[in-house]
Amino acid sequence: MANWVIDKQLCCKDQLCLKVCVMRNIILGPDGYPIAGDACLACGHCQAVCPKDAITLNQVAAQSLPLAQKEKIDLELMKSLIKSRRSIREFKDEPLDKKLFDNLLDTLRWSPTGGNSQLVNWLVVESAEKRKEISRLVIEWMKGNDNFRPLVIAWKKGYDPILRGAPVLAIAHAGNEYGSTAADCIIAVHTLDLLANSQKLGTCWAGFVMLALAANFQPLREYLELPANHQGYAALMLGYPAVNYKRVPERNPLKVRRM
Secondary structure: OOOEEEOOOOOOOOOHHHHHOOOOOEEEOOOOOEEEOOOOOOOOHHHHHOOOOOEEEOOEEHHHOOOOOOOOOOHHHHHHHHHHOOEOOOEOOOOOOHHHHHHHHHHHHHOOOHHHOOOOEEEEEOOHHHHHHHHHHHHHHHOOOHHHHHHHHHHHOOOOOOOOOOOEEEEEEEOOOOOOHHHHHHHHHHHHHHHHHHOOOEEEEOHHHHHHHHOOOHHHHHHHOOOOOOEEEEEEEEEOEOOOOOOOOOOOOOOOOOO
């Protein structure tokens, strides 16, 4: 149960906290002030909506929290970011700016998770030696599968078709404590993808790493030192793009069915 405290001197009894409580965990007490039960998810909706900053949640007072951004982001700018994003497979041999990347990672704490479970863990691989070993292990997993034969051949010729020379690999992994962890990891990586592209970084989903992890390839799992009950659900390559894409390619019409 979350530690939930109402300051009755600040509370204006508008009942907004009752309205937004996901679990309907907040009710009115005999004196007309809200009280919380034991089903709190600690999502912070009640604290965020309160106009009087009357709620303290898990010893964090509302007054200490940053104000929510109220400005509407230009739609055309957002559309341009999404439409112009490309999967980058040619990276500069240059490390990411650590301050910028750490800032992006920290923002992922606010990526949505089912039931506010916040179970997403991150493994960030920045060592060139370790990235090379990850690629080698994925290639080992591919051997014997004709679908991957061209990639194995490319590896033998000295080209890395798995991580493509990206200076950073970020893997989101989680256990099975909550039923949405796979989706939570994918949402988190997609959030990182958009954040990185907003700062003109290049990204590409590390699909072959994800396939090997989904297949439970033990040598790769052991090398990454994933906890026994964890699965690597999503992975992203990041770096500075070595090429610039001038145009936005066309896409098929959207398939929509309304009910």
